[in-house]
Amino acid sequence: MRFEVKGNPSYGEVDVDLGPNETLLIEPGAMSRMSSNLNSSFQRQGGLFSAMFRKMFGGENFFLGKYEHPDGGKLTFAPSTPGHVEHRQLTNNSLNIMAGCFLACTPGVNIKAKFGGFKAFFSGEGAFLLEASGNGDLFFNSFGGIIEKEINGDFIVDTGHVVAFEPSLNYKISGMGNWKSTMLSGEGLVMTFSGVGKIYLQTRTVDGIASWLTPRLI
Amino acid sequence: MNVKIDTEGAFGSALITLDAGEKFVSEAGAMYRASSNMEISVESRKKKDEGMWGALKSGIKAMFAGESFFLSTYTPNDGQAGEVGLAPTHQGEVRSVKVGPEVWICSGGSYLGSSGGITLDTQYQGLTKGMFSKEGLVFVQASGEGDLLVNGFGRISSIDVSGGITVDNGHLIAFTEGLEYTISKAGGGWISSMMSGEGLVMKFSGQGKVLVQSHDPSRLGGVLGPLLPPREG
Numbered sequence: 001m002r003f004e005v006k007g008n009p010s011y012g013e014v015d016v017d018l019g020p021n022e023t024l025l026i027e028p029g030a031m032s033r034m035s036s037n038l039n040s041s042f043q044r045q046g047g048l049f050s051a052m053f054r055k056m057f058g059g060e061n062f063f064l065g066k067y068e069h070p071d072g073g074k075l076t077f078a079p080s081t082p083g084h085v086e087h088r089q090l091t092n093n094s095l096n097i098m099a100g101c102f103l104a105c106t107p108g109v110n111i112k113a114k115f116g117g118f119k120a121f122f123s124g125e126g127a128f129l130l131e132a133s134g135n136g137d138l139f140f141n142s143f144g145g146i147i148e149k150e151i152n153g154d155f156i157v158d159t160g161h162v163v164a165f166e167p168s169l170n171y172k173i174s175g176m177g178n179w180k181s182t183m184l185s186g187e188g189l190v191m192t193f194s195g196v197g198k199i200y201l202q203t204r205t206v207d208g209i210a211s212w213l214t215p216r217l218i
Numbered sequence: 219m220n221v222k223i224d225t226e227g228a229f230g231s232a233l234i235t236l237d238a239g240e241k242f243v244s245e246a247g248a249m250y251r252a253s254s255n256m257e258i259s260v261e262s263r264k265k266k267d268e269g270m271w272g273a274l275k276s277g278i279k280a281m282f283a284g285e286s287f288f289l290s291t292y293t294p295n296d297g298q299a300g301e302v303g304l305a306p307t308h309q310g311e312v313r314s315v316k317v318g319p320e321v322w323i324c325s326g327g328s329y330l331g332s333s334g335g336i337t338l339d340t341q342y343q344g345l346t347k348g349m350f351s352k353e354g355l356v357f358v359q360a361s362g363e364g365d366l367l368v369n370g371f372g373r374i375s376s377i378d379v380s381g382g383i384t385v386d387n388g389h390l391i392a393f394t395e396g397l398e399y400t401i402s403k404a405g406g407g408w409i410s411s412m413m414s415g416e417g418l419v420m421k422f423s424g425q426g427k428v429l430v431q432s433h434d435p436s437r438l439g440g441v442l443g444p445l446l447p448p449r450e451g
Binding site for chain 1: 227372373381385420433434438440442
């Protein structure tokens with residue numbers, strides 16, 4: 001499988017050249033154009049229970065669109081929101097992705113929903129996150145651009161800006177300094193990450209654009 | 219006349235330089251800057267030797283294509299060159315294509331502007347195609363000779379088609395005459411088409427060019443909608 005990510009950071013989309021009998025699994029609705037010969041079907045990702053769990057808590061779909069053909073073909077897919085598309089190669093390791101950020105993967109990647117713990121309720125990212133593990137190509141998307149950051153030590157991120165992070169990182173929810181600066185800085189709660197590993201952050205949030213747009217709607 | 223894509227990426231716009239006597243046309247409301255010698259007037263969409271009735275008919279048809287009732291026209295009025303900047307309503311790229319001998323057909327809402335030598339007409343797509351393509355009941359046809367400006371939601375890609383290509387509905391911007399499309403299910407059976415989340419697609423066949431946009435506005439609506447407060451009344 002050959003692929004090229006185009007249009008980042010505003011409107012990322014992925015051009016894929018599928019080889020004979022290669023398969024790609026895509027979030028439903030994300031396919032934007034393809035060779036007329038490609039077969040599309042749907043596939044449940046993981047077991048019945050895990051797919052149901054992912055649908056209910058992970059903000060993702062029960063089924064994934066499956067694209068393949070004995071002769072291969074071309075395909076392009078894009079996320080629903082304007083933003084960056086990021087690729088990551090998994091080789092027997094895993095990555096935590098925030099609910100709703102999953103876009104596509106090859107069949108060797110397993111996606112399951114995972115309870116983020118009590119603290120996750122305050123993270124602004126939903127109480128559940130997705131864990132992608134296994135071997136293969138993983139594509140995920142953000143709203144706005146993606147910033148990659150290697151963390152070694154402590155790092156503070158505003159809630160709602162996290163896209164994905166390596167499992168070697170841990171976080172806790174806290175305020176910005178004392179309660180006064182927490183309330184008045186306009187930041188509210190933040191996530192303090194610690195450990196060594198990589199984190200992917202988004203430069204904008206959908207909640208942010210929604211509240212900006214609301215007073216302008218007629 | 220010089221048509222330049224002035225800003226690229228998420229907030230695309232075009233800057234048009236006109237010599238004396240030249241004319242540019244755009245959908246109403248698209249102008250965001252103009253030199254002081256530029257005369258801006260409003261014109262109905264009627265064709266030659268049509269009266270008031272023709273103007274009304276063309277205007278209403280254009281509204282079905284997601285376009286404005288009237289067109290704005292720009293001409294320098296002092297014998298000097300002048301410039302006008304055009305930008306679409308929503309985020310996304312602006313692309314300029316040559317019309318003539320190729321005839322371009324723009325899906326509903328994709329038309330931004332065109333030079334004076336281009337004749338605009340509307341093309342009814344038929345009820346079935348219109349209802350299911352998500353692209354509008356009526357398309358805009360641009361024939362004649364000159365530059366045509368289109369806008370899209372997201373990134374615009376141009377695809378040379380010889381044989382066939384499948385485009386998800388909601389992603390079409392424009393195509394050249396000579397291509398035909400049918401609305402059909404994405405693949406396999408109906409159930410698998412619906413479950414894969416694609417549902418209906420547009421299958422193009424023939425020879426020509428297709429312009430597509432990377433993102434589907436109705437999917438953004440699906441994400442943004444639940445975050446907006448309920449409407450009152």
